[in-house]
Amino acid sequence: MSTEARRDAGMVTAELAVAIPVVVFVLLICLAGLSAAIxxxxxxxxxxxxxxAAARGDPLAEVHQLxxxxxxxxxxxxxxxxxxDALVTVRARAGGWGGVVPTWTVTAAGRTPVEQAGR
Incomplete structure (x- = not known):
């Protein structure tokens, strides 16, 4: 093997040493995004x-538990x-694993007309 071929083989190792952490970081970001979607x-x-449950008139404690x-x-x-209407809002934080990947706040609201007794 010539000297130039050995030097090229060393460059590939150095490039891989830089590329692998970048690929792992991108994979972590993708997994955090998937976790946020879930x-x-x-x-x-x-x-x-x-x-x-709130529209049916269930007790507040049951609504929270459900x-x-x-x-x-x-x-x-x-x-x-x-x-x-009965309105329930749910807010949660997603991502942020180890402070390395971003954190998102996900929010959803449910609104249902309150049922009237005797209907």
Whole structure:
């Protein structure tokens, strides 16, 4: 093997040493984005379930518990009534693994008309 061929082989090793961490970082960002998308879907499901329970007239504690079961871990849930609607908002933080990848706040709201007794 010539001297030039050996030097080229060393360059490939150096290039790989730089490229592999970049590829791993991009993969982490993609996984964090996927995790945020999954958490968004879970927030939507929790908001819908909570607003349906609130519209039925379930106790506030039950509404919170139902929404909390469907929501991502650490989600903040708020329940209110506006006009004739029950409104449940679910907010959670996604991503941010080890401070290396970005953090997103995902939010979903469910609004359901309040059921009237005797209908």
């Amino acid at each position: 958490d968004q879907v879970r927030c939507v499901d929790a908001a819908r379930a909570g607003s349906r 929404a909390q079961r469907a929501a991502p871990e650490g989600a903040v849930i708020s329940v209110s009534r506006r006009g004739g």
